[in-house]
Amino acid sequence: MEGIGEDDIARVTALARSIREAVSTVIEGKPEAIELATAALLAEAHLLIEDVPGVGKTMLAKSLAKTIDATVRRIQFTPDLLPSDITGVSVYNQSSGNFEFKPGSVFANLVIGDEINRASPKTQSALLEAMEERRVTVDGVSHELPRPFLVIATQNPIEMEGTYPLPEAQRDRFGLRIDIGYPSPAAEVAMLEHHGDTDPLGPLAPVARAATVMEAIGIVRRVYVHPQVKQYLVNVVSATRAAPELRLGASPRASLQLMRAAKAWAAMDGRGYVIPEDIADLAIPTLAHRVLLSPAAQLAGRNPADAVAAAIATVAVPAKR
Incomplete structure (x- = not known):
C-alpha cells in the first residue's frame, strides 16, 4: 500500500460494517442498496435515492443519518418551498443596525432532501453551490458548510403526478444513484414481524461520530x-460519450466521482488499492443518472442503466498482474 496503512483500512472496513449492520436492522432484505449508501457516505458523495412511493426511500435516508452522531436536517420539498428556506437569509437587526445571517436547512452534516423533485427547478437549484463547493453564498457573502457534508435526496419517478425533473446540472452533482425496489416476500414478512407495531428507527443508535466519519473519508x-x-476508468466513462444510444454521456465530474466511490468500495472490502472490478461494480450507480438517452433509444424502451451497461461491455478490462 502506498501512503496508507493496513490499520487505517481496517478501521474504515470496521466502520462500514457497523453502519451496514445498523441500517439493515431497519431496511429488510436490501443489502446492495445499503452497501451503496455506505459507500456514498465514506466517499462523501451525495446520494440520490429514486423509486416509487412506499418502498423505503426516506427510511433508508433517515436510518443512514441516524447511525452517525452528527447534525441532521430534513427538508420536505414542496412546490411552495423557497430557495432561502434552504440556503438561509440575511435579516436586519434593529438593535445592532446590522444584517445578520440566519442559516437555512442546508447547514448540517447530513441533509435529507425528501421528494426533491416536488419543488420547482429554481428551488432545486439552490442546492447546486452547496453540493459542489460545500458552501452557500447569500447577499454576496460565502458561508462554509460543516464537514462532513452529505445530501441524501429521495425522489419519485418523473412520471408521478406533481413532479419536476431534476436539471442535468443537479443530477450530475449526485455521486451515486440507487433504487430500492419492492422487497422479496420473505423480507416483507420480516418487516411486518419486526416493525408492524413499532417505530423501526426508535432502537437505532449512532455507531460513529461525525469526526470519525471525516477521518474515514480522509483515509479513503x-x-x-x-x-x-485510472485509464480503465476513463475508458469506461468515455464509452458513454460514444455510445449510439446516448445523446449525452457522463461528464469529467463523473470520472472523479467514480474514482472516489471506487476508493470507498475498495476500503470497505479491506483493500488499500482499487481494482477494475470496483470500477465495474459502481459504474451504473455512478453514471446512469448522468446520461441522456437518444430519441431512438427512448422509443425502443431502453433505460439509461441498460445503455451504460452496454457501453461498459465494449471496454477491455486491464489484465491482472
Whole structure:
C-alpha cells in the first residue's frame, strides 16, 4: 500500500460494517442498496435515492443519518418551498443596525432532501453551490458548510403526478444513484414481524461520530489507484460519450466521482488499492443518472442503466498482474 496503512483500512472496513449492520436492522432484505449508501457516505458523495412511493426511500435516508452522531436536517420539498428556506437569509437587526445571517436547512452534516423533485427547478437549484463547493453564498457573502457534508435526496419517478425533473446540472452533482425496489416476500414478512407495531428507527443508535466519519473519508481518499486502473476508468466513462444510444454521456465530474466511490468500495472490502472490478461494480450507480438517452433509444424502451451497461461491455478490462 502506498501512503496508507493496513490499520487505517481496517478501521474504515470496521466502520462500514457497523453502519451496514445498523441500517439493515431497519431496511429488510436490501443489502446492495445499503452497501451503496455506505459507500456514498465514506466517499462523501451525495446520494440520490429514486423509486416509487412506499418502498423505503426516506427510511433508508433517515436510518443512514441516524447511525452517525452528527447534525441532521430534513427538508420536505414542496412546490411552495423557497430557495432561502434552504440556503438561509440575511435579516436586519434593529438593535445592532446590522444584517445578520440566519442559516437555512442546508447547514448540517447530513441533509435529507425528501421528494426533491416536488419543488420547482429554481428551488432545486439552490442546492447546486452547496453540493459542489460545500458552501452557500447569500447577499454576496460565502458561508462554509460543516464537514462532513452529505445530501441524501429521495425522489419519485418523473412520471408521478406533481413532479419536476431534476436539471442535468443537479443530477450530475449526485455521486451515486440507487433504487430500492419492492422487497422479496420473505423480507416483507420480516418487516411486518419486526416493525408492524413499532417505530423501526426508535432502537437505532449512532455507531460513529461525525469526526470519525471525516477521518474515514480522509483515509479513503488515500486509497491507491494504479495508472492502468485510472485509464480503465476513463475508458469506461468515455464509452458513454460514444455510445449510439446516448445523446449525452457522463461528464469529467463523473470520472472523479467514480474514482472516489471506487476508493470507498475498495476500503470497505479491506483493500488499500482499487481494482477494475470496483470500477465495474459502481459504474451504473455512478453514471446512469448522468446520461441522456437518444430519441431512438427512448422509443425502443431502453433505460439509461441498460445503455451504460452496454457501453461498459465494449471496454477491455486491464489484465491482472
